[in-house]
Amino acid sequence: MRRRTPPPPAPLPQRDGVDPVRVRLPYGGTWATVREHLVERLTGAGPGVVSSMFDAGLVVGADGRAVAPDAPYEPGMFVWFHRELPAEVPVPYPVEVMYQDAHIVVADKPHFLATTPRGTHVAQTALARLRHELGIPTLTAAHRLDRLTAGLVLFTVRPAERGAYQTLFRDRRVRKEYEAVAPYDPALVLPRTVRSRILKERGVPAAREVEGEPNAETFVELTEHRGVLGRYRLLPATGQTHQLRVHLNALGVPILGDPLYPEVTAPVPAGDFRRPLQLLARRLEFTDPVTGRAHAFVSGRVLRAWSSYEDWAEGQGAGPVGDRGAPARWGGSAGRGPA
Secondary structure, three states, X not given: OOOOOOOOOOOOOOEOOEOOEEEEOOOOOOOOEHHHHXXXXXXXXXXXXXXXXXXXXXXXXXXXXXXXXXXXOOOOXXXXXXXXXXXXXXXXXXXXXEEEOOOEEEEEEOOOOEOOOEOOEOOOEHHHHHHHHHOOOOOEEOOOOOOOOEEEEEEEOOHHHHHHHHHHHHOOOOEEEEEEEEEOOOXXXXXXXXXXXXXXXXXXXXXXXXOOOOOEEEEEEEEEEEOOEEEEEEEEOOOOOOHHHHHHHHOOOOOOOOOOOOOOOOOOOOOOOXXXXXXXXXXXXXXXXXXXXXXXXXXXXXXXXXXXXXXXXXXXOOOOOOOEOOOOOOOOOOOOOOO
């Protein structure tokens, strides 16, 4: 078995908080040059784009020097380059830093902003913004929130410590508490624990429940109701994709503003921030695996459909930015540090 060599450090700096792309040339194949391989591999870049990058000296090796257009193919070689960022509509809401020390950053993410670069969302992500704003190029996310979900996200500062924080989530040693606004059904018996098997297929927008051993578990509680709306407290014991959205939909009370459940609707046009998904990662508690400190953080956001359903339904108001600063209604007070 061929021994895998760890990648050397990136010779290119970040741009706007975004890492350069790293490619390792595979073993085997019949490519004569590095460029020939990348032209074949990066077909999505468009005709002539990869060749022009070589001509401009934008593809570099581990020593930071430009790889010549006719450089011979070397199996196992690493090369780096900065990709052309996709056109993104700026998400006009800030990422609020709730807490920061030498090891972690806890941020309160707005709706519509992806946690980490993925697909067409690259610079407009919480990670890229925080790296740029805080001047911490080594910052990484210990977990993720859906782009449409607002609330608390834990980031790590030191690469060597990232695994320790990720292990907290893997071993379910983080207490995560969510809040959602959804229809009120007086016939729905709550509280209850929902367990099911959720399947999320690549390329399919919505996840679905299937037969089999449960891999998703959520405690659901109605905290109050007002007319046709209910306010729900959600405690996930697992972290399947779209788990909370799937489970509330299965109970017959899909979350307000959800474009996927109970049915997939037309995509919201880029730049339309009027009706955010009414789901909030409201509380995050854990014992720091590095410092031993007990942390408890509470989001400062209030879901707008609950504070003013008319404004939310009509697409009025400031949206996620306007959600900040309103009083927390249960579970402790909002704060900018440990609660």
